[in-house]
Amino acid sequence: MFRAERIATAVGVELDPAFCDAADDLWADSGLQIVRGDFARVVAGADRPAPPNFVVANPPYVRHHHLTREDKERLQRLAFKMTGVEVNGLAGLYVYFVLLATAWMKDDGIAAWLIPSEFMDVNYGTALKRFLTDRVTLVRVHRFDPNEVQFDDALVSSVVLVFRKTPPPRGHAVEFSFGGTIADPGALDRVSIDCLNESRKWTVHPRHAGNDRQTSGNGDGPAIGDFFRIQRGIATGCNKFFILDRDDAQRRGLPGRYLRPILPSPRYLKTTVIERADDGYPQLDGQLCVIDCDLPEPLVKTRFPALWDYLRTADAVGIRDGYLVGKRIPWYKQEQREPAPFLCTYMGRGSDDKRPFRFIWNRSSAICSNLYLMLYPRRALAGLLREDAERGAEIHELLGRITGHELRGEGRVYGGGLNKIEPRELGRISASSLVERFPELAESLDRHDAPTLFPVQ
Numbered sequence: 001m002f003r004a005e006r007i008a009t010a011v012g013v014e015l016d017p018a019f020c021d022a023a024d025d026l027w028a029d030s031g032l033q034i035v036r037g038d039f040a041r042v043v044a045g046a047d048r049p050a051p052p053n054f055v056v057a058n059p060p061y062v063r064h065h066h067l068t069r070e071d072k073e074r075l076q077r078l079a080f081k082m083t084g085v086e087v088n089g090l091a092g093l094y095v096y097f098v099l100l101a102t103a104w105m106k107d108d109g110i111a112a113w114l115i116p117s118e119f120m121d122v123n124y125g126t127a128l129k130r131f132l133t134d135r136v137t138l139v140r141v142h143r144f145d146p147n148e149v150q151f152d153d154a155l156v157s158s159v160v161l162v163f164r165k166t167p168p169p170r171g172h173a174v175e176f177s178f179g180g181t182i183a184d185p186g187a188l189d190r191v192s193i194d195c196l197n198e199s200r201k202w203t204v205h206p207r208h209a210g211n212d213r214q215t216s217g218n219g220d221g222p223a224i225g226d227f228f229r230i231q232r233g234i235a236t237g238c239n240k241f242f243i244l245d246r247d248d249a250q251r252r253g254l255p256g257r258y259l260r261p262i263l264p265s266p267r268y269l270k271t272t273v274i275e276r277a278d279d280g281y282p283q284l285d286g287q288l289c290v291i292d293c294d295l296p297e298p299l300v301k302t303r304f305p306a307l308w309d310y311l312r313t314a315d316a317v318g319i320r321d322g323y324l325v326g327k328r329i330p331w332y333k334q335e336q337r338e339p340a341p342f343l344c345t346y347m348g349r350g351s352d353d354k355r356p357f358r359f360i361w362n363r364s365s366a367i368c369s370n371l372y373l374m375l376y377p378r379r380a381l382a383g384l385l386r387e388d389a390e391r392g393a394e395i396h397e398l399l400g401r402i403t404g405h406e407l408r409g410e411g412r413v414y415g416g417g418l419n420k421i422e423p424r425e426l427g428r429i430s431a432s433s434l435v436e437r438f439p440e441l442a443e444s445l446d447r448h449d450a451p452t453l454f455p456v457q
C-alpha cells in the first residue's frame, strides 16, 4: 500500500506474547516497534505512542458476553471520554477498538479496519454507524460474501472499512461494495450519507442482485408483523433432560398432564405440514413431549413419585445450576406458549434463491423449542382462519413465497453463510402477497392505523 520509504515509524500493539514474538521475527527488521499490552489501555495511557496518521487493524472479535462487567464498564467510560460516544453494552470489543483508535490517531489520518459486519444491522451498531457518518469521512465499505468464506477461523462475516479522520464534506457519498475482493468486488454502489442515515441496515448496500441482503420493502407497506404476533419457541434450559420420547415418558410412568407435545428440532423435521393425531400430538414418527409442571416439589414428591424420581436425576448432571433453570420457580416449569399454527425455522443456510428458513403449517397442539419462531395470527387474519381453518393451507403457501433474498435481507448472517432471523426482523418482511390474496386484511389495517390499539392476542 505504501512504499517502505514513506513509513517513518510503525507501531504494532498485541496482547499475546507469542504473537508479539512472531510479529517481531517478521517485521522488526523493517522497523516495526511492537508494544505488548492491552490496546485499550495502551491508547489511553499517558505514555502512549505518538498518534499515527495511518491505522490498519484486524482487531479481536470478542463478543460482549465474553467481556467481564468491569471490562465492559471501563471500556464504555473510556470510549465516552475519548469520543463522546455511548457504546451499547451488547457491542463486541471491536466497536471500542475502532472508537478508541480513531480518537488516538491524527486528524486527517486514514484508517482501514477489518471487522465483523454485525454492527451494520443490529441495534448496538447504531452509535458506531453515527460516528462513521458524522465524525469521519467514510470512503469505502467492502463486505465479503459470507458464502465465499475468507477467514476459516472467524465465525462471523466480515467487512473492511476505510475512512479519513475528518468530518465528511457536504453531499458526501460512500462506496459500498460486496463480494469478490476489495480490488475487484462483485458489486459496487455509491451511497449518500443521507441515505445511510435512513438505512436501518447497512448490509442492504450495494443494492444489487448479487447482494445477499436485500430487504423486501421500504417499511411502508403491510408487514408480516401486522398480521402475526411472533415469538420464539421455548428455551427449556436443557432439551436433553426436559424433552423425552413420548414412549420413554410413558414407560417411566410420567403423568400425561405434565407433559406437552413438542416438535423435534428443525433438523429432524422433514415435512412442512404437520398433521394432528386425535390426541393433539403431531402425526410424526417418534413423538416428543416436554416436562412442564407447576406443582411445588413436595406435591410432586407425594403425588407423582415417577416424575419425582426422574426430576431427581437432574442434580447429578448439574441441570439446576444452569442460568435459565436456576431462576425458574419451580425449576421444571416451562415458559408458557400456546401452539402456533405457523412456524418459521430460526436459523439456516441458503444463498441466491434458496431460502435459509422454512415456514411450517402446524395443525397439531405441539409447541416448539427456540429453534423455531412461532407465528400467531392476529387481527383480521385470525378472523379469516377462525371462519375457515383450511385457509391455513393458502396462508402457508403465501408465507412460503417469501424469497430467500427477503429473508436474508431482514435476518443476519454469520461467516460460512449461516443466517438467523429474530421475531422483530421476520415481522418487518413485506406481507403484500397476503394482502393481495385477502384484500380484507388491508382494510382491517386502514381502519385501525394506530397499531397500539390492537389487543395482542
Ligand SMILES: C[S@@+](CC[C@H](N)C(=O)[O-])C[C@H]1O[C@@H](n2cnc3c(N)ncnc32)[C@H](O)[C@@H]1O
Residues within 6 Å of the ligand: 013, 014, 015, 016, 019, 037, 038, 039, 040, 057, 058, 059, 060, 061
Ligand atoms: C483477529 S486477530 C488479528 C491478528 C493480526 N492482527 C492479523 O491481522 O492477522 C486479533 C488479535 O488481537 C489480539 N488481541 C486480543 N485482545 C487484545 C487487546 N486487548 N489488545 C491488543 N491485542 C489484543 C489477539 O491476540 C489477536 O492476535
